[in-house]
Amino acid sequence: MPRGDGRLNHHLDSEQPGPQDACGVFGVWAPKEEVAKLTYFGLYALQHRGQEAAGMAVSDGSGVVVYKDVGLVAQVFDEPTLASLRGQVAIGHTRYSTTGGSTWENAQPTIRSSSSGTTIALAHNGNLVNTAELTRELAGTSLDSDGATSDTALVTMLLASHPDLSVEAAALEVLPKLRGAFSFVFMDETTLYAARDPHGVRPLVLGRLERGWVVASETAALDIVGASVVREVEPGELLAIDVEGLRSFRFATPEPKGCIFEYVYIARPDATIAGRNVYATRVEIGRRLAEEHPVDADLVIGVPESGIPAAIGYAEASGIPYGSGLMKNPYVGRTFIQPSQTLRQLGIRLKLNPLRENVRGKRLVVVDDSIVRGNTQRAIVRMLREAGALEVHVRISSPPVNWPCFYGIDFATRAELLANGLDNEGIRRSIGADTLGYVSVDGLIAATEQPKSRLCRACFDGEYPIDLPAENLIGKHVLEGVGRRVAVKPGAGKPAEPVSTAALAASLGVSTTPNRP
Known part of the structure; x- marks a missing residue:
């Protein structure tokens, strides 16, 4: 059944899930x-x-x-x-x-x-x-x-x-x-x-x-x-x-309203978006992470590939040495875009392996680009502890992903987003880290060198810049919101009762009004 959960509404038959592209x-x-x-x-x-x-x-x-x-x-x-x-x-x-x-x-x-x-x-x-x-x-x-x-x-x-x-x-x-x-x-x-x-x-x-x-x-x-x-x-x-x-x-x-997540994860580090180099942005995010969430540690490592520039920035700002702690198999695709939960979990083990000699006996700062479902971070923390790490402090170069994307990124359903319903301490326990810190929304925006008014940040703050038509989100039946359901019930032989976008947004606790300068 279709839901307003961020699964991209490509299929025109609303009774069936459709292909979900961001390409x-x-x-x-x-x-x-x-x-x-x-x-x-x-x-x-x-x-x-x-x-x-x-x-x-x-x-x-x-x-x-x-x-x-x-x-x-x-x-x-x-x-x-x-x-x-x-x-x-x-x-x-x-x-x-x-x-x-x-x-x-x-x-x-x-x-x-x-x-x-x-x-x-x-x-x-x-x-x-x-x-x-x-x-x-x-x-x-x-x-x-x-x-x-x-x-x-x-x-x-x-x-x-x-x-x-x-x-x-x-x-x-x-x-x-x-x-x-x-x-x-x-x-x-x-x-x-x-x-x-x-x-x-x-x-x-x-x-x-x-x-x-x-x-x-x-x-x-x-x-x-x-x-x-x-x-x-x-x-x-x-x-x-x-x-x-x-x-x-x-x-x-x-x-x-350019997608801010392009800077965090999607784009290649050698790309330039709106005049700002992606690699330089990620390094600056790492510097701001170090300022916002300092910790005593022996080594900063990045999760390949998009976590590495931010890890370098974290090391520069904190004075903690940067080093390699995880090796990536270049022949395995990104786990974020594998087509099933089972393959995501298997893919993490296939993709990454700890450098035991580098991490054994060390207090580590592990920098990654985002936490969506938490599978990657949970597996990484476990692998590093098994390799002999004394402490694992996770730092994330984006804010918590609290909201689904309707504009081309299939994060997950809202129920699958780890940050939905869990506070920072709950997420830390879930992934097994000693400490956990996310860069702030303001810190991320500053790193892009773009005005806040020109960026789509909906996955972080729920402010959707493009109006979301109610009929498109609920299909023929139900939209699952935050702990409740908003239903449109068709009458006998009559069209379904319309739901305004404003009412729909209010039921979800989000804004669909474009952000203004």
């Missing part, structure tokens, strides 16, 4: 380059954003071909496949692994032909919150939304549902109607498009090749293909790139 996207327009190979390398640089499936669409000007499958980028594509995908424009996608099924159908890009003969392929990073409303709009067209298993497929259908308009004009009709977080790359036979939601929740950057253009989720993907960074795609902006050059359109007034 990496890449697009290139370069008539004189091997665009499939450029896309392959771009996706390789974005592999950390999604490890379940990969795909690309390529056009030679006469038709669009999509190739996608379950697996890592290097598993899905090989030399013969890439050699066969010839063209001048391409888009690519790496799918984030969540509780959704690992099936070919859930891989992207999605593709749809319009009645005018144009073919549209689209890849998406984010999550829409008004799919029910959009589905009703599609019902009035010649296209059947029953085939749409995700909001990505739905948007592709909407773009194809305007036979009398160009793709460019159709996008300017469709994009203002979307609610939620989206960074799109899409294409037709001749043109590359990119669009970012008015809040700019998920990152998207524009780059320049010597003979073409590139768009990608992160600057690291531009670097790997030799593209220079031009700028970020602005919130509320649509770009179109073809033989005529680059065109920019504003489809909505920008109200920036």
Whole structure:
């Protein structure tokens, strides 16, 4: 049964859980380059954003071909496949692994032909919150939304549902109607498009090749293909790139609310978001952690990989030596995005192993990026004690994750979030640490060097910047809130009684009003 618990509402049949994506996207327009190979390398640089499936669409000007499958980028594509995908424009996608099924159908890009003969392929990073409303709009067209298993497929259908308009004009009709977080790359036979939601929740950057253009989720993907960074795609902006050059359109007034968790965990440390380097941000978070939660210890270690920069910052500010205490198996994926609880727990042991000689007899400060369910930290503390650590002091480079994300990150249901219902001491006991300290929200914001008003912090403070439609959260029946249920009961032969977003938010104890400066 669907619940307002942060599980991403991709499936249009509200009786069934759907695929839950938060991914990496890449697009290139370069008539004189091997665009499939450029896309392959771009996706390789974005592999950390999604490890379940990969795909690309390529056009030679006469038709669009999509190739996608379950697996890592290097598993899905090989030399013969890439050699066969010839063209001048391409888009690519790496799918984030969540509780959704690992099936070919859930891989992207999605593709749809319009009645005018144009073919549209689209890849998406984010999550829409008004799919029910959009589905009703599609019902009035010649296209059947029953085939749409995700909001990505739905948007592709909407773009194809305007036979009398160009793709460019159709996008300017469709994009203002979307609610939620989206960074799109899409294409037709001749043109590359990119669009970012008015809040700019998920990152998207524009780059320049010597003979073409590139768009990608992160600057690291531009670097790997030799593209220079031009700028970020602005919130509320649509770009179109073809033989005529680059065109920019504003489809909505920008109200920036970039995801603060990109700085903490999601983005690569060599990425730059809103002008701020991610690695430098994580080091600064560590410094602030040391100031806010000092402790006497012998060694500071970081949990690979995203905990290491913060551990370095903690060591610098505290004067405690930094060293290696955990070795990571580079061939095991991120446990945060494994598709089941069982695999998460197994994956922690597969991924990390203590350096016994370094930790034996030491009082350790262990710096990690976040605590979601607590499985990782519980296993790490246990492993370090078994390896001979005298004390284990856990420091977290983000505040407690108290609230689900509706904008593209599948943390967990609210009931699964360890910080929901447990205070700091309760969490400390749960993971078995000697002490526990989180960086404050203010400390994290200061480390990003971004104004508080330009950041989405909903997972930490419950202030959701994008309105959450009640019908989308509760499906047909029930939304589980904080210790209670808010039900919508349909009458005999009558539509369900509507619930206002304000009332829904009040029942959950959260705010859905965008934060103002």
